[in-house]
Amino acid sequence: MRRSSEETKAVILAAARDRFAESGYQAATIRAIAADARIDPSMVMRYFGSKDQLFAAAAEFDLEFPDLSDVPRADLGAALVEAFLQRWTRDDGLIVLMRSATTNEEAAERMRGIFAQQLLPAIAHLQPNDAGRCAGLIGTQMLGMALCRFVLRIPPVVAMTNEELVHWLGPTLQRYVDGA
Structure with a gap:
C-alpha cells in the first residue's frame, strides 16, 4: 500500500x-529510524535532509502551558505539576530532548529555548x-x-500516581511561586 508524502513524513x-x-x-541512526519506519534510509534523507534536521523536527516541543489565571493562588503549585504531567504523558517530545540534551548541544539549546520562550513568560505572570x-x-x-519517571524509570517514582506526584511536588512548586 502506498502512502502519501505527508503520511510517509509522519511515519x-x-x-x-x-x-x-x-x-x-x-546512538540513533538514520538506518535504524528507517528500519523502524519500514522505509529505505534514502527516504529519510529525502524528507528531512540530515540527521540534525530530523532531530530538530522530532524535538519540537510545546509545553502548551495552560492559562492559570482562574486558579486560586494557593493551588498554583499543584496546578503546575498537573499541567506538566498531563503534557508529558501525551507524547515523547520532551523525553527525546532530555535523553539528548546532555550529549548534544542542539538538544540542550532547545531545552533552554523551551525555558526562555515558554516557561519563563508563563511564570512571570x-x-x-x-x-x-x-x-x-x-x-x-x-x-x-521527568528524568526519574520517564527516562531513568526509577521504580518508586514510576509507581506513583499523578495524584501522588501532585501531592508531593505541588507544595514545593507553591513555595517557588510564593517566593518563600
Whole structure:
C-alpha cells in the first residue's frame, strides 16, 4: 500500500521520536529510524535532509502551558505539576530532548529555548518579582521528576500516581511561586 508524502513524513517522524527517545541523539541512526519506519534510509534523507534536521523536527516541543489565571493562588503549585504531567504523558517530545540534551548541544539549546520562550513568560505572570529564579526552580523540580519517571524509570517514582506526584511536588512548586 502506498502512502502519501505527508503520511510517509509522519511515519518517519514518529519512528524518529521513538528512536531518539529510546536511544538519544548519538546512538540513533538514520538506518535504524528507517528500519523502524519500514522505509529505505534514502527516504529519510529525502524528507528531512540530515540527521540534525530530523532531530530538530522530532524535538519540537510545546509545553502548551495552560492559562492559570482562574486558579486560586494557593493551588498554583499543584496546578503546575498537573499541567506538566498531563503534557508529558501525551507524547515523547520532551523525553527525546532530555535523553539528548546532555550529549548534544542542539538538544540542550532547545531545552533552554523551551525555558526562555515558554516557561519563563508563563511564570512571570505568577511571580513577577523574581520570575527567572522561580521558573528555574520549577524547571529543576519538573525536569528532575521527568528524568526519574520517564527516562531513568526509577521504580518508586514510576509507581506513583499523578495524584501522588501532585501531592508531593505541588507544595514545593507553591513555595517557588510564593517566593518563600
